Amino acid sequence: MSDLGSGALLWRVLLPAGCGSTGQRRAFPRWRIHVPVLYGAGVPTALGMVLDLNDDGLSFRSERPYRVDSVLDMELQLDQTSIALKALVRRNTEGVVGVQFLNLSRSNRLLVLDYCVGKHQPPREN
Numbered sequence: 001m002s003d004l005g006s007g008a009l010l011w012r013v014l015l016p017a018g019c020g021s022t023g024q025r026r027a028f029p030r031w032r033i034h035v036p037v038l039y040g041a042g043v044p045t046a047l048g049m050v051l052d053l054n055d056d057g058l059s060f061r062s063e064r065p066y067r068v069d070s071v072l073d074m075e076l077q078l079d080q081t082s083i084a085l086k087a088l089v090r091r092n093t094e095g096v097v098g099v100q101f102l103n104l105s106r107s108n109r110l111l112v113l114d115y116c117v118g119k120h121q122p123p124r125e126n
Helices: 003-014 106-118
Strands: 036-040 046-053 057-061 071-078 081-093 096-101
Touching: 036 057, 057 081, 071 096, 071 106, 081 106
Parallel strands: none
Antiparallel strands: 036 046, 036 071, 046 057, 057 096, 071 081, 081 096
């Protein structure tokens, strides 16, 4: 892992919980990052586009509606790295699904943070 990985972890630890505007529901903001994601209930077969990402979850465009609290199998594509994971649907509004990761390992969590910080895009706060 690059030196950026330790910087990403430091950023995660030092950022105050609930930062951003009032009404912020996430503990940590998300980066505006557009990468492909495979998703589905059981087997990830549908292709979507990530809209924002952090090491706790993501939002993506979906043509399929999913119920809040349902579990999706996902495969996140970050450059040459593919990360398989399970995610809990937290919201589904107007074709945008927001999920929270359920089983992201520590090493994959650091890969996600490293990727996000490496893109040099400011995090989204809502």
